[in-house]
Amino acid sequence: MIIGVPKEIKNNENRVxxxxxxxxxxxxxxxxxxxxxxxxxxxxxxDEEYTQAGATMLQTIEEVYGKADMIIKVKEPIxxxxxxxxxxQLLFTYFHFASYEPLTHAMLKSKAVCLAYETVEKKDRxxxxxxxxxxxxxxxxxxxxxxxxxxxMGGRGIxxxxxxxxxxxxxxxxxxxxxxxxxAKMAAGMAAxxxxxxxxxxxxxxxxxxLPANVKTVFSNEYNVREAVKHADLIVGAVLIPGxxxxxxxxRDMLKLMKPGTVLVDVAVDQGGCIETCKPTTHExxxxxxxxxxxxxxxxMPGAVPYTSTLAxxxxxxxxxxxxxxxxxxxxxxxxxxxxLGLNVVEGKVVYKGVSDAFGLPYNDVNELL
Numbered sequence: 574m575i576i577g578v579p580k581e582i583k584n585n586e587n588r589v590x591x592x593x594x595x596x597x598x599x600x601x602x603x604x605x606x607x608x609x610x611x612x613x614x615x616x617x618x619x620d621e622e623y624t625q626a627g628a629t630m631l632q633t634i635e636e637v638y639g640k641a642d643m644i645i646k647v648k649e650p651i652x653x654x655x656x657x658x659x660x661x662q663l664l665f666t667y668f669h670f671a672s673y674e675p676l677t678h679a680m681l682k683s684k685a686v687c688l689a690y691e692t693v694e695k696k697d698r699x700x701x702x703x704x705x706x707x708x709x710x711x712x713x714x715x716x717x718x719x720x721x722x723x724x725x726m727g728g729r730g731i732x733x734x735x736x737x738x739x740x741x742x743x744x745x746x747x748x749x750x751x752x753x754x755x756x757a758k759m760a761a762g763m764a765a766x767x768x769x770x771x772x773x774x775x776x777x778x779x780x781x782x783x784l785p786a787n788v789k790t791v792f793s794n795e796y797n798v799r800e801a802v803k804h805a806d807l808i809v810g811a812v813l814i815p816g817x818x819x820x821x822x823x824x825r826d827m828l829k830l831m832k833p834g835t836v837l838v839d840v841a842v843d844q845g846g847c848i849e850t851c852k853p854t855t856h857e858x859x860x861x862x863x864x865x866x867x868x869x870x871x872x873x874m875p876g877a878v879p880y881t882s883t884l885a886x887x888x889x890x891x892x893x894x895x896x897x898x899x900x901x902x903x904x905x906x907x908x909x910x911x912x913x914l915g916l917n918v919v920e921g922k923v924v925y926k927g928v929s930d931a932f933g934l935p936y937n938d939v940n941e942l943l
Contacts, residue, residue, distance in 0.1 A: 574898040575605045577641025579634045580612035583648045585856035587615025587879035588886065590645040590666070593626040595887040595894070600627030604898045609637045616883040638662075643902075645894055647886065648873060649676055660684040661920065663902045665894060667691055667706075670917055671818045671931040672845040677918070681934075684921045686902055691843075692815055692925060693893065693915035700815060701911070702893070704751050705885035707840075709875040711755030711811065714838045715744070715763065717869055718807040721836045721860060727867050729834035731806050734764030741765045745801050747793065747822050747847060748811035749776045752840050754784075756809045761785045768801055798822055803830050810839040812847040817927035821849040833865035842870045907943050 576599060578590045589612045591599075596606050606628040610620055620630050631637050638644065638657035646666040650658060652675075658664065660683065668689040670677045680687050690702035700707075715733070722742065724730035735741035744760040746753045749771035760767045761784060769784070770793035771777055777790040784790075791797055802808060802823065808831075812819050819841040828850065839851040846852075850863050853872040860869050875882035893912060896905040906913040917925040922937040929936035 574901070575607065575640055575642045576894075576898060577637040577644050578606070578608040578612055578628075579637045579644065579646055579654075580609040581615075581647055581876075582634070582653060583651055583873060583876075586648055586873050586876045588647040588873075588876055588883045589613045589616050589618065589879075590647050590887075591891075591894075592616075592883055592887045593618055593622040593628075595891045596623055596628045597626040598891060599894065599898060602895060602899060605629070607631050607637055607640050609634055613883075616879040618883075643898060645890070647876075647883075649673075650679075652679075655679040655683065658683040658685045661686065663688065663897065665690070665890070665897065667843075668917055669843045670925070670928045672843060674932050677923070677928060677932060677934070680918045681921050681923070685918070686916070686920065687918040688897070688902065688906075688912065688915045689917045689925075690890065690915070692917060692927075693911050694815065695911055702886075702889050702915075703813075703815075705889050706875045706882065707751035707813075708755050709878060709882050709885065710840045711752035711809075712759045713874050713877065714752070714756045714809045714811070714840050715759035715765075715807075717859075717871075717874070718744070718809065718836050718838045719763065721867050721869055722807060722834075727834065727860070727862065728836055729806060729832065733760070733807070742806040743804050744768070745805035745808045746770065746811055747798070747809065748813065748841075749773065749780050749790075750811060750813055752813070753809070753811035754780065756811060756840075757784055757788050760807075761788050765807075768805075770797065770801065793822070799827060799830060802827050802835075803832075805831070805835060807836045807838070808848075810837070810841045810847040810851070812841050813844065815927070818845040818931050819847040821847060823848040823850075825849050828864040828866045831864075831866055834867065836867045836869060838869045840874065842872050846870065903943055906939075913939060913943070 722728035
């Protein structure tokens, strides 16, 4: 199979779809790799490393899309890429369709095959291709939140862990999944007073067992959220419904309950955000203020630490990429239910329920198309 790795062109997105090690593995399996020149520079990988791994370097993104049967990238295509995508071309990347209707319609029009990292799912309901970036984003949410709590950044001027004789910051985390757990570990490690909320009692029991004593677990409902936001200095939105739009757990009126200078970090922004006042921001302009509350809603948080993120992502995606390349997408998805669940849009049809529900589009059974 001919595989293309274009350079990411989303704002401040420095990750790349494959490391040289990933290129080497696919090349040794007999596939032809085309990588856009300087695609890996932001992650610390030179063109020479890709060439040595077996790739042919191309100068333009148009050449990469033009030659490839399969595109491996990190973020969803943006408007500049829509016209480059070919009918029946396989795109293997993060899409987050339910949060952006124009992308959905563009991919339907292209008649490409869109296999989304974020909905590849194991039998235990875990999301193997979302996990590594969720781990990065969860840990970063505390790092960024701590920074924006500083007074020069507009925050309340609170040190996350406090000092002897001065109380630490109160950190509220909404969601006890991968993002929430990693955020709680980081915040606890920095000696903050942490509360993590979830709707699953079994999950809260598990978190109560594994997290340090400065992390409290609380059942998530509207009343408890309203009470908790009054005392929080940093709030992390970490709610995920795979492939679907995130629910709003913090509504606009709740901002008035918060202390001025409180920081909100909405990691769920890729799926529409779990904070009603959330809107996607960039690393270039990461925050905005509403009612005195700082909103940090960067849609590609792991892009700020591209070396770590790219290595973690390729570790997870490569086994699936090999299956797709070796067998072709149809046979690979027939043989592997995890990959089959990753299919969102196929040849002009929506085949993932969360996407069809989000925009009222006709739903098609993927098994009939296979």
